[in-house]
Amino acid sequence: MNCQKVQSLLSAYLDQELTTEERRIIRQHLFTCRTCSLEYESLSLLKSSLGSLEAPAEPKDLLSKILVAQGDSASAIALSRIAFNPWAFGKRFVMAAACVFLFLGAALWLFPTPKSNPMMTNATPQTLRPTSEQVIMVRHMDKEEDSAPEDLKQEMKPSGPQHPLLMGIPVSR
Amino acid sequence: MEQTQPLTLTQSASSRWEEFEKEVADHEKALYHFAYRLCGNPEDAQDLLQEGLLKAYRSYNRFKKGTSFDRWVFQIIYRSFVDLYRKKKRRPFVSSLNETSPHFEQEKPPEVPDYSALPEEMALKQELGAIIQKSLLKLPNEFRAAVILCDVQGFSYEEISQILQCSLGTVRSRIHRGRRLLRELLRPYLIGERRGG
Numbered sequence A: 001m002n003c004q005k006v007q008s009l010l011s012a013y014l015d016q017e018l019t020t021e022e023r024r025i026i027r028q029h030l031f032t033c034r035t036c037s038l039e040y041e042s043l044s045l046l047k048s049s050l051g052s053l054e055a056p057a058e059p060k061d062l063l064s065k066i067l068v069a070q071g072d073s074a075s076a077i078a079l080s081r082i083a084f085n086p087w088a089f090g091k092r093f094v095m096a097a098a099c100v101f102l103f104l105g106a107a108l109w110l111f112p113t114p115k116s117n118p119m120m121t122n123a124t125p126q127t128l129r130p131t132s133e134q135v136i137m138v139r140h141m142d143k144e145e146d147s148a149p150e151d152l153k154q155e156m157k158p159s160g161p162q163h164p165l166l167m168g169i170p171v172s173r
Numbered sequence B: 001m002e003q004t005q006p007l008t009l010t011q012s013a014s015s016r017w018e019e020f021e022k023e024v025a026d027h028e029k030a031l032y033h034f035a036y037r038l039c040g041n042p043e044d045a046q047d048l049l050q051e052g053l054l055k056a057y058r059s060y061n062r063f064k065k066g067t068s069f070d071r072w073v074f075q076i077i078y079r080s081f082v083d084l085y086r087k088k089k090r091r092p093f094v095s096s097l098n099e100t101s102p103h104f105e106q107e108k109p110p111e112v113p114d115y116s117a118l119p120e121e122m123a124l125k126q127e128l129g130a131i132i133q134k135s136l137l138k139l140p141n142e143f144r145a146a147v148i149l150c151d152v153q154g155f156s157y158e159e160i161s162q163i164l165q166c167s168l169g170t171v172r173s174r175i176h177r178g179r180r181l182l183r184e185l186l187r188p189y190l191i192g193e194r195r196g197g
């Protein structure tokens, strides 16, 4: 084996990805050839430097985006377990803002002039109290929690034989 | 022969989520490290990982039980990385050769909580880490991914060929060429380190 051939195999040699015979030939060559030996040492040093790179601290709310995107009941449960979630925080903020606007709007509508104050009439309770129909609807929705959303069902359809590792890979959109 | 039980709709979304969450918890450190080394900065790495995990969760029902969850997600992350890279025509994850990327500067804090408090040896190691990361970003995507999977994550060529969906020969060539490029970029620093240590 000449130096060029040996050097082309040095990475694989370093990674122990060669046959026993190849390893033996290269080991012998490295004993006698200084050029290839230096080449090997530099690659080896590089590999160990890469191997000693420290893992950065991972973000805390990694899965929150998934929960939001899925929007299913399991996600909602898990979402409530997350200590701080920007999305939930944002939603609360929007809700609070909406309440303020609603209150202001209602106040303006209810008290345009001192003469006609609907608060004093019998117009109030109907709209505030949920009807029996609404109550039933809410209960019905609770029961449906476990069924998967429509887009998930579509994802679950099998799609022909694939490489084992390819099984779950979505087609890129 | 053992028959693989296909997951059905009867499995509730809740237990499905819990299972997925557990799998992710077991591997998230390595997955995030991979994304981080590919992108070179925490913001892009987090986006990439979340994109990958979202795709993985959506197709989790088709994940074959008993196969490696982490390799499966590594594969999804790499594909997402290539897709994102294609979409953004400009090269978002690669800093130019001369300019110092702002992201690159931001890389230091998570790795170096208190730079001044570290012993000199540690500081040097951190500095070398930052230089290596900068050089990694100069490699073509395929070379970078192969080198990271091999040297940072410690996968075998066979495993890398599954993750990158290419032949063993291609893996071997990408790793070797990637390392040689990297070595040229890092030559002064690596020799310096060697003399020092």
Ligand SMILES: [Zn+2]
Binding pocket: A002, A003, A004, A006, A029, A033, A034, A035, A036, A037
């Ligand atoms: Zn030689």
